[in-house]
Amino acid sequence: MSKNQNIKNLIIGNIDTDQILTEYSVNSSSESNKEIKKLFNKMLQKKQNLNVGGRNKINSNDQCYYYTVLSKYLYLILVIENYPERIVYQLIDKIQEEKIPLMINEKTNQLNSNGKESLKKLIEEYQDLTKVDKIKEIQSDINYIKSDLKEGITKMVESVEDTQKLEIKADNLKQNAKVFNKKSEDIKRKSFWMNCKFWVIIIGVFLILIAIFILSFARGLF
Secondary structure (H helix, E strand, C coil): CCCCCCCCEEEEEECCCCCCEEEEEEECCHHHHHHHHHHHHHHHHCHHHCCCCEEEEEEEECCCEEEEEEEEEEEEEHHHHCHHHHHHHHHHHHHHHHHHHHHHCCCCCCHHHHHHHHHHHHHHHHHHHHHHHHHHHEEEEEEEEHHHHCCCHHHHHHHHHHHHHHHHHHHHHHHHHHHHHHHHHHHHHHHHHHHHHHHHHHHHHHHHHHHHHHHHHHHHHC
């Protein structure tokens, strides 16, 4: 038995004979069994108001009743509130497609064992939305692709930002290199002129000493 209990109750009846063909319930002692039978009988009493192929919904607390008439069969299903309406009618169409209402025991005018087993398997399959809701599956794939794309774009943006940061750092290094080269040239020029001044002073001092020596020597002769 399925662990999911999205589909609570289902009744299929023949509106020509006003007879219930079969009932399905996830909990045989549930109060909802009595409620759905009461509602089904009310519908049979007013069957002249039922539209063949019409899709109808009745809200009930945190659950919903859906009902429709296909051919001569009245379907009434109770599901949890957020169970998709399109899946409810997809299930009904599947029951019709597999001709389950025709699997009748001639003595009881109710579903035979094969019909009940087929219906049970089908309902248990539809209890799990991941198995039957293709739109949800596609949406899940789309969300995954969106997430993947978003992650890729984020990484790309981060990569661009990193590249821009590297370019800024490279520009800063170039500017620093230019400043360093200019300072180096200034220091070289200053060093050159300092050397020039130093040698001028040395030569000047040397010339003064020579002049003093020559004058001293000249005085000694005279």
